[in-house]
Amino acid sequence: xxxxxxxxxxxxxxxxxxxxxxxxxxxxxxxxxxxxxxxxxxxxxxxxxxxxxxxxxxxxxxxxxxxxxxxxxxxxxxxxxxxxxxxxxxxxxxxxxxxxxxxxxxxxxxxxxxxxxxxxxxxxxxxxxxxxxxxxxxxxxxxxxxxxxxxxxxxxxxxxxxxxxxxxxxxxxxxxxxxxxxxxxxxxxxxxxxxxxxxxxxxxxxxxxxxxxxxxxxxxxxxxxxxxxxxxxxxxxxxxxxxxxxxxxxxxxxxxxxxxxxxxxxxxxxxxxxxxxxxxxxxxxxxxxxxxxxxxxxxxxxxxxxxxxxxxxxxxxxxxxxxxxxxxxxxxxxxxxxxxxxxxxxxxxxxxxxxxxxxxxxxxxxxxxxxxxxxxxxxxxxxxxxxxxxxxxxxxxxxxxxxxxxxxxxxxx
Amino acid sequence: xxxxxxxxxxxxxxxxxxxxxxxxxxxxxxxxxxxxxxxxxxxxxxxxxxxxxxxxxxxxxxxxxxxxxxxxxxxxxxxxxxxxxxxxxxxxxxxxxxxxxxxxxxxxxxxxxxxxxxxxxxxxxxxxxxxxxxxxxxxxxxxxxxxxxxxxxxxxxxxxxxxxxxxxxxxxxxxxxxxxxxxxxxxxxxxxxxxxxxxxxxxxxxxxxxxxxxxxxxxxxxxxxxxxxxxxxxxxxxxxxxxxxxxxxxxxxxxxxxxxxxxxxxxxxxxxxxxxxxxxxxxxxxxxxxxxxxxxxxxxxxxxxxxxxxxxxxxxxxxxxxxxxxxxxxxxxxxxxxxxxxxxxxxxxxxxxxxxxxxxxxxxxxxxxxxxxxxxxxxxxxxxxxxxxxxxxxxxxxxxxxxxxxxxxxxxx
Numbered sequence: 001x002x003x004x005x006x007x008x009x010x011x012x013x014x015x016x017x018x019x020x021x022x023x024x025x026x027x028x029x030x031x032x033x034x035x036x037x038x039x040x041x042x043x044x045x046x047x048x049x050x051x052x053x054x055x056x057x058x059x060x061x062x063x064x065x066x067x068x069x070x071x072x073x074x075x076x077x078x079x080x081x082x083x084x085x086x087x088x089x090x091x092x093x094x095x096x097x098x099x100x101x102x103x104x105x106x107x108x109x110x111x112x113x114x115x116x117x118x119x120x121x122x123x124x125x126x127x128x129x130x131x132x133x134x135x136x137x138x139x140x141x142x143x144x145x146x147x148x149x150x151x152x153x154x155x156x157x158x159x160x161x162x163x164x165x166x167x168x169x170x171x172x173x174x175x176x177x178x179x180x181x182x183x184x185x186x187x188x189x190x191x192x193x194x195x196x197x198x199x200x201x202x203x204x205x206x207x208x209x210x211x212x213x214x215x216x217x218x219x220x221x222x223x224x225x226x227x228x229x230x231x232x233x234x235x236x237x238x239x240x241x242x243x244x245x246x247x248x249x250x251x252x253x254x255x256x257x258x259x260x261x262x263x264x265x266x267x268x269x270x271x272x273x274x275x276x277x278x279x280x281x282x283x284x285x286x287x288x289x290x291x292x293x294x295x296x297x298x299x300x301x302x303x304x305x306x307x308x309x310x311x312x313x314x315x316x317x318x319x320x321x322x323x324x325x326x327x328x329x330x331x332x333x334x335x336x337x338x339x340x341x342x343x344x345x346x347x348x349x350x351x352x353x354x355x356x357x358x359x360x361x362x363x364x365x366x367x368x369x370x371x372x373x374x375x376x377x378x379x380x381x382x383x384x385x386x387x388x389x390x391x392x393x394x395x396x397x398x399x400x401x402x403x404x405x406x407x408x409x410x411x412x413x
Numbered sequence: 414x415x416x417x418x419x420x421x422x423x424x425x426x427x428x429x430x431x432x433x434x435x436x437x438x439x440x441x442x443x444x445x446x447x448x449x450x451x452x453x454x455x456x457x458x459x460x461x462x463x464x465x466x467x468x469x470x471x472x473x474x475x476x477x478x479x480x481x482x483x484x485x486x487x488x489x490x491x492x493x494x495x496x497x498x499x500x501x502x503x504x505x506x507x508x509x510x511x512x513x514x515x516x517x518x519x520x521x522x523x524x525x526x527x528x529x530x531x532x533x534x535x536x537x538x539x540x541x542x543x544x545x546x547x548x549x550x551x552x553x554x555x556x557x558x559x560x561x562x563x564x565x566x567x568x569x570x571x572x573x574x575x576x577x578x579x580x581x582x583x584x585x586x587x588x589x590x591x592x593x594x595x596x597x598x599x600x601x602x603x604x605x606x607x608x609x610x611x612x613x614x615x616x617x618x619x620x621x622x623x624x625x626x627x628x629x630x631x632x633x634x635x636x637x638x639x640x641x642x643x644x645x646x647x648x649x650x651x652x653x654x655x656x657x658x659x660x661x662x663x664x665x666x667x668x669x670x671x672x673x674x675x676x677x678x679x680x681x682x683x684x685x686x687x688x689x690x691x692x693x694x695x696x697x698x699x700x701x702x703x704x705x706x707x708x709x710x711x712x713x714x715x716x717x718x719x720x721x722x723x724x725x726x727x728x729x730x731x732x733x734x735x736x737x738x739x740x741x742x743x744x745x746x747x748x749x750x751x752x753x754x755x756x757x758x759x760x761x762x763x764x765x766x767x768x769x770x771x772x773x774x775x776x777x778x779x780x781x782x783x784x785x786x787x788x789x790x791x792x793x794x795x796x797x798x799x800x801x802x803x804x805x806x807x808x809x810x811x812x813x814x815x816x817x818x819x820x821x822x823x824x825x826x
Contacts, residue, residue, distance in 0.1 A: 010623055010636065013449040014592055015439035017625075018431060022454075026428030036426040038461070041435075041452040044623075048451070072606045072624040073613070106601070113603040133603075152626075154806070179427055188519070190526040190546075193485045200486070210423055210457075211485040212430075213565075223423065276696075276717070282703025283689075283696030286717040290695025293771050293804055295719070301727060302717030304689070304699040310714035310757050314727060344723050358706050391706055393567075 001172055001226075003029050003062035005039045006052055008077055009151060012041040012067075021066045021156055028160050033174035034062060035225050044068055049080045053146070061144050062168065067151035069134035071113035078121070078137070081148055085139055087123035091115070092135070095126060099133045127163040131155045136163060145171060176229030180236045181212070181221040181255035184247060189213040196246055199239075207239065215397070219255060259400075259407050260288050266410050267298040267348075274406075275346035276302040277315055277336040279327065280354035280370055284399045301344035305336065315339030326365070328353050330382045333371035337382075341375045349375040350406050354387075356394045370398040374405045381405070414585055414639075416442050416475035418452045419465055421490055422564060425454040425480075434479045434569055441573050446587035447475060448638050457481055462493045466559070474557050475581065480564035482547035484526035491534070491550070494561055498552055500536035504528070505548070508539060512546045540576040544568045549576060558584060589642030593649045594625070594634040594668035597660060602626040609659055612652075619645075620652065628810070632668060672813075672820050673701050679823050680711035680761075687819075688759035689715040690728055690749040692740065693767035693783055697812045714757035718749065728752030739778070741766050743795045746784035750795075754788045762788040763819050767800075769807045783811040787818045794818070 005022045012019050022039045037060050042048040056063050068077030096118035100110045117133050127136030132155040139146040147164050149156045212219040224232045276286050286302030289295050303314050311317040317335040325331045333353050341349030354370030361367035367389050373382040387397035418435045425432050435452045450473050455461040469476050481490030495502050509531035513523045530546050540549030545568040552559040560577050562569045625632040637645045689699050699715030702708050716727050724730040730748040738744045746766050754762030767783025774780035780802050786795040800810035
């Protein structure tokens with residue numbers, strides 16, 4: 001079963017927003033066995049919408065469309081769909097009342113434009129949008145399904161989960177899609193490919209291997225389409241088990257669990273506590289941990305000690321070290337980690353101090369220089385790395401490296 | 414001048430990655446006057462690549478393709494392009510030497526797979542990729558241009574800036590595209606549309622208005638394609654100036670400068686300092702400020718006081734308040750803001766304390782309850798808001814509201 005995802009909106013074509021709707025829809029469709037043949041973004045023009053839907057309907061069985069359902073003149077998706085399906089717009093009493101009460105709760109007047117949002121093509125099944133003013137629409141033609149959803153991510157998510165996915169499962173007989181991704185570390189892509197060539201060549205034809213390289217990491221994904229789910233999952237697990245005998249030392253584990261998630265699980269299970277002192281990473285590491293539900297069980301405190309005063313006053317870094325070695329130094333990184341561990345009464349602490357740029361670099365300490373430290377109950381270790389010249393990359397790489405340092409220490413204890 | 418952007422890779426179609434490449438490419442093409450007609454994502458199959466390029470070449474003058482240029486078997490873009498252009502692959506000595514030296518610097522062996530990366534279609538102009546092992550390719554056919562770039566964002570960015578954009582400007586006579594977006598706050602979309610209907614109806618036909626709604630904010634974008642840049646910019650500014658006379662109180666300013674950027678500028682100009690104490694937002698606010706180059710001029714410290722101990726030990730929040738009112742309370746929010754202002758010697762401080770969920774809620778303080786405080790040299794204010802039930806939404810909304818509270822205070826001083 002194949003689908004096309006169409007996102008409508010000039011804001012996508014001019015790069016004003018990042019389209020995450022299609023990512024979410026793709027995952028949800030994959031999870032029930034529907035393969036995405038193509039994702040498209042088009043502008044708010046009648047011609048583009050008509051020709052794209054026409055073409056997509058020839059190639060695939062399911063079309064999921066988002067965007068263009070707002071109350072204003074630039075939103076034309078609904079009118080264009082009514083035209084395509086040759087169906088008049090009629091006022092839907094229930095949806096009208098819903099919009100009215102939703103606006104009343106927010107203290108907003110119900111205008112003609114809002115009334116227009118409850119005008120819906122007669123031929124469609126209305127998908128009730130409990131969280132917004134634009135209902136979704138479900139159309140059928142020759143056994144194929146066309147779904148139109150609002151572009152507001154939160155509303156789209158609910159409509160997919162509550163309305164679209166259950167209806168698709170009822171409408172089609174679906175087989176499974178299985179993806180599983182193994183993370184390897186420390187082997188460059190080309191070397192890895194040579195080392196596992198024999199294993200790769202022996203894969204059965206229904207298992208598709210993909211290489212997904214990133215700095216220091218290559219993810220290997222095996223995918224199978226239109227299969228029996230449970231049996232294929234076992235088969236893929238067995239294939240990856242074979243791979244462990246070839247490159248076992250370089251395998252980190254399956255995707256789905258980031259390094260911070262693994263630390264989250266270890267600390268939660270052990271009842272141990274964590275604290276973070278950040279200079280150049282500026283709160284990014286703390287935000288990664290606290291984004292996970294349940295972090296309060298182990299995350300005691302983070303200190304973004306951006307100024308030297310904060311390093312000294314809050315963390316107890318000595319003025320001697322700051323003056324003798326500078327804020328970006330092994331000594332200060334160590335004292336930051338030890339200091340935040342002490343003031344927050346944590347078992348483990350990590351610290352970063354570096355030059356995120358673009359200013360502040362020197363010949364000895366160029367932009368990108370970052371000292372990272374981990375303090376445990378028995379020792380403190382520190383490492384320096386240079387993470388390039390781009391501020392956001394320096395922050396994200398230094399965060400990732402420091403979290404990995406902590407993980408390596410936790411694993412060995 | 415119209416372009417199609419094609420991103421190739423199964424990882425996009427299954428929702429394993431968010432495609433940001435096409436966002437960046439769209440912006441860069443728009444900036445030199447090239448309009449994007451369509452963005453497409455397709456899988457790593459020969460048929461999809463051939464048919465998509467064929468169709469896109471009929472509709473547009475420029476194709477920018479990313480992805481599928483890696484050294485492994487799942488990457489087939491280059492071979493498919495060679496086939497489409499009926500051109501044999503030949504070894505490019507200069508690119509081969511570049512790949513060799515790049516790998517040597519990283520201590521990686523040069524394999525046959527890497528040699529393959531320097532095998533390039535004879536008919537293309539090679540675009541040198543200084544930052545990676547996969548060169549870009551520039552093809553021409555009937556005056557149209559087809560560009561193939563690696564999917565690694567960093568490498569793609571450099572190739573676009575250094576090679577593709579200058580060549581496109583030389584190849585085509587381009588007119589300008591102008592987008593300008595005004596941010597309004599506090600008027601719902603439907604009310605706003607009614608209030609500015611007369612202005613909207615009087616817009617000249619070459620200026621296109623789009624409404625981009627978000628919680629409490631509607632952005633209004635005016636776009637013009639294939640115009641004289643400077644004159645149209647003036648025209649759009651004049652139109653927005655007229656709008657100020659209608660909804661002036663609700664206009665925040667032009668997009669491009671977020672609230673935190675405006676605070677960044679105000680504090681930098683005034684030489685005043687900021688500190689942040691975060692509980693439920695967990696470092697997100699600190700990370701927003703420190704992501705901006707130059708933040709060290711005013712950002713003294715952030716404290717992620719997740720535990721009660723940290724609130725007391727680091728920020729000096731009293732045990733009396735914590736016990737009497739609980740960590741999520743007006744009193745604690747105030748003491749956090751005042752505490753971090755004091756320990757970091759800042760002029761201004763903001764604080765958040767709330768229940769991000771999914772656990773920890775109660776009838777009196779349901780998940781989503783967040784107290785936010787701003788401490789200034791003369792006073793402390795605190796506000797409570799409920800930000801829904803989704804952890805990541807609670808964190809991002811509470812961060813945004815708190816930053817806005819600070820902005821409102823700074824504006825009035």
